Amino acid sequence: MNSIDKLSEIFARFPGIGPRQAKRFVYFLLSRNGDYVGELVRAVQSLKKEIVQCGECMRFFAKDGQVLKLCSICADDTRDSSMLMIVPRDIDFEAVEKSGSYKGFYFILGGVVPILEKEPEKRIRIKELDTRIKNAKDIKEIILAMNANIDGENTTEFIKQKYQGLPLIFSTLGRGLSTGAELEYADPETLKNAFLHRTK
Structure with a gap:
């Protein structure tokens, strides 16, 4: 396998990227000068060095040269500790946080079911979620902010059933998100309305 095919295969593993688009990426890189490619290589290499994962919400964040176990949100004692919003991915967290409508804490599930x-625990961070809920004594409401599609609904039901014996209120995002919509593409106002009109 030559370098073009090998790199195309790597790009094709990215979410939402097919073989043709992956090959376009490769030819785009070939058309750039050496400085551009070098900058890209350095940026990719720095990811593992500069980005760490929060020990509580599991999101990735820049450590900025410090040895940190918690991200700035999990370390913020002014946020509402009675609410925990569960989102599928980091990009969904960013969309909700950008809307400015939610002031509680988060948990990044790492995917959907x-x-x-048949083996949901291999798809999502269910063990880490167990620990998060067990260690958080103040949580009263869990907001399941899943995408408005079949897999999102299935994930919501899976989590509800798993923790149905706990004295917690489970809610889902309300009107504003149309069927099939993904959180990362929703505008801030839509997310704000969906949060304010969440159903319990």
Whole structure:
């Protein structure tokens, strides 16, 4: 396998990227000068050095040269500790936080549970979620902010059933998100309305 095919195969593993688009990326890189490619290589290499994962919410954040176990949100004692919003991915967290409508804490699930999945624990961070809920004594409400599609609904039901014995209120985002919509593409006003009109 030559370098073009090998790099195309790597790009094709990215979410939402098919073989043709992956190959376009490779030819784009070939058309750039050496400085551009070098900058890209350095940026990728710095990811593992400069980005760490929060020990509580599991989101990735820049450590800025410090040895930190918690991100700035989990370390913020002014946020509402009675609410925990569970989102599928980091990009969904960013969309909700950007809306400015939610002031509680988060947990990044790391994915969703497909409708026919027989081993959900391999798809999401269920062990880490167990620990997060167990260690948080103040949580009263868990907001399941999943995408408005079949896999999102299945993930919501899976989590509700798993923790149904706990004295917690489970809510989901309300009107504003149309069927099939993904959180990362929703505008701040839509997310704000969905949060304010969440259903319990």
